[in-house]
Amino acid sequence: MSPRSRMKPVAGTAAALLLAAGSGLLAGCGSDSRDNAAGGTHVVAAQAARHVRPQPPVQTTEADWKPVADTLGRTGTLMGNTVYRVPLPRKDLTVTTQGVTVKPGLSLGGYAAFAKYRHETMLMGDLVVTETELPKVTDALQAAGIEQTALHKHLLQQSPAIWWTHIHAMGDPVKLAQGVKAALAATSIPPASPPPATQPPIALDTAGIDKALGRKGTADGGIYKFSIARNETITDGTHVLPPAFGITTGINFQPLGDNKAAINGDFVMTAPEVQKVIQALRKGNIDIVELHNHSLNDQPRLFYMHFWATADGVTLAKALRPALDATNLVPPTT
Template identity: 85%
Template structure:
């Protein structure tokens, strides 16, 4: 497997680039005669089109294509829209409390790894939920396997025991990636995968009111009412188009607390101009800001993720979340 190259220009290189840029600007000024009408704009457009043409789209696959990965990992996943093989890693073994609430795994303890195949290599991305004691061992195992850690942070303001979330990223042969990841998972007490329940537990919330307030329909999953919302724009790492199922979505989760009350947790995915608008909208609605950070090292456009927390009436919380959603460029409902 091969981590992405992130070579920084030296001072000499930077100077040379500056000289080239200056020369190019000078060539387009003064009395220079363009040989083609609109030549300057046309060149820029052609360069942009060329870059777009060189972006690799994820390859369509089948469940059978991912069986070697499942066998190497010792866990099975779900193929999403034919491109992303996503393996859930929820921390059902932990009892985590925050501000008097016992957090269900589906609210904020749902780690995962996801694989996407491209023409030449397979991409691995994920978010591992680990205890503070597990973190050093997990870090060492990931680094030994050549799997990059691209973020390390918390999703909850106050928690017991202390839990960390670490994002991972690598490119290479899919089975090699899975084999490299397995020792890191073995350094945790993440339980073996279990089949989903035959029926979903009831959601003690006004889900119709929440849907109306957010302008979208949620999904019941293990007693949690969830929303996963993709961005409207294409996200890349500069070379590959990144499907939303790799983890590039706004996630909003409602955990019922009884009497139509809920705890909400999740994160907004934003570009830089959207960040302050989202923070202001959440605070106006009385929703706490937990973390603001990046999940990746090379995403384009540069994305920021803002985690939040609040408890209260479910519909009231949904109404408070709506202006923050509207402040971001999300895909249509």
């Protein structure tokens, strides 16, 4: 083969690359040479992914998740016939913050959620761990191939020191459950227990709270709760992510007596909404605890903000309403 003939493929490749660059296949509008230097293949893949229709989760039944429940030794709840959510509350801990003993349902409710897609199962969750447990939990998760996508706190000041770590993985559901079980074994999270036959009373003006927030709450273990989905489809680029994966604004009221409450939870927001929510919460004398992400590749990019305050329950609900209205949530019902 002559030197000239050997050069033809190279020249052809260069021409193809130039054509691709000129057509925007290698880099989008506004990109510079640093984008291409970082890896043209990744740019092409990222742009191609934008044109892929994300897969919705597959409809399932409770029976489909029995192997997961058996592996974990814990029963979950099938939500929307797609997400199997297993509660992992820290009922073993006595956590105090600013003079309040926190009930598990207010701030300490971890979970592992599973959903089937066309080829694999997705795991997402939030584990509540003590500071001494965290290194062992991290090692167990990494050994199982389960990603940690966030590490943060829900409370400003707390005793003992508690951390919340979000997890994500794709694969066989039983293997995913085995990985979660290994992480749980590195903690003192107690075995699953049946829910109480009756809910304890909520010593709050729940009707007034409902009216102020424009939504109906639910009683759960002595806590009055709201879980509000965003009014848009959330994906990771290739999979639709249902709200039951934890992609909601959560607001929890713990009664403190005399219609007073402690509130904790988090707002789910896009970037343009963050400052509006901060301003609305502070106007209502509600403390900002933490601002962070839960996922690595959600679309649109979402931020989560935890908050805390104690006061009259209805007064707190009225202070929360402008912050809710500043985000693109499912519209109020009342």
